[in-house]
Amino acid sequence: MKEIIQMIKGYGEKLNNLYQEIRSNNLKEHIKRLENVYNINPELRTLNNNIKKLTFQLIKSNNNITSNQLKIKINEIRSRLKTILNNLNFPDNYLDNIYNCNMCNDTGYILNEKCSCLITNLTKLYLNDSELKLSILKNNFENFNFSFYSDNITQNNKISPSNNIKNIYTNILNYIKTFKTNKLNLLFNGECGSGKTFMTHCIAKDLLDKGYSVLYKTSEDLLIELFHYYTNKNVNNFNENINDSFLMQCDLLIIDDLGTENQNKLYNSILFNFINKKLMLDKRMIISTNFTLRDLQQTYSDRIFSRIVGNFRVHNFFVHEDIRIQKQQIKREG
Secondary structure (H helix, E strand, O other): OOOOOOOOOHHHHHHHHHHHHHHHHHHHHHHHHHHHHHHOOHHHHHHHHHHHHHHHHHOOOOOOOHHHHHHHHHHHHHHHHHHHHHOOOOOOOOOOOOOOOOOOOOOOEEOOOOOOOHHHHHHHHHHHOOOOOHHHHOOHHHHHHHHHOOOOOOOOOOHHHOOOOOOOOHHHHHHOOOOOOOOOOOEEOOOOOOOOOOOOHHHHHHHHHHHOOOOEHHHHHHHHHHHHHOOOOOHHHHHHHHHHHHHOOOOOOEEEEEOOOOOOOOHHHHHHHHHHHHHHHHOOOEEEOOOOOOHHHHOOOOHHHHHHHHHEEEEEEOOOHHHHHHHHHHHHHH
């Protein structure tokens, strides 16, 4: 791959090496298959070599009559080859080149466009280097525990924490089920220890398992990366740099703990441009925050607040007691 992927600086070489390794492993497996069947039936080697020779002649041929004759011969040999393979209980394509991705032939590109497998492989590289890899081993739907949410209605809420989380849980399962077609962005807000981050990890785990590219960032990490792209403190340059970034192109960006990052006017401007661009491109986001909607309005610019309120479906999390404290109590009692 001639181009070095710039979606995450530092991952280009790793991604390039990954594709080289994939192609190398598949080539070794292909050679092993050929030798295996050739040993079983040597005629297959002759037939396969003849197909290659005739195909090369076909490429060089400028004569329509000759080209048609070559095509007929090639098809006859292929028919004979397939018959032998079938008699040996091998599939028709057993001697074909092996690819993990048949769309790009393990290059990462279809012509000049990035293949979907490139984003998937980039996600895997990112995941291997992130804390999310360890988090989703335990923070997933299999370990979701409704018992942390009381059946008693809390003050200032019309339903119990238990009924509330069950409603959220059902909505999230439908969100994941329809992820391919829905354009929903989600906002999880609520007090500390109410399960917001746990839910984002559950979503990330399920979507990653389904092959989607998911990027998880704390608001502080996002701030650092956005400033990284804002090289010349120029909005136009920022937009050019960020367009092909993994931040912009991933299937889902999860921003955790919005509001904990250092605030300033420049960051507010950069954040607005980034969120607005994501929304324009229909690139989905999930934001979790301890802030209420009023807190968000007071903390961020009107432009950012209007984008969030107007384009995110809000899920409010609440509990009687911080889940982390409940877990500590269970450990002490156990």
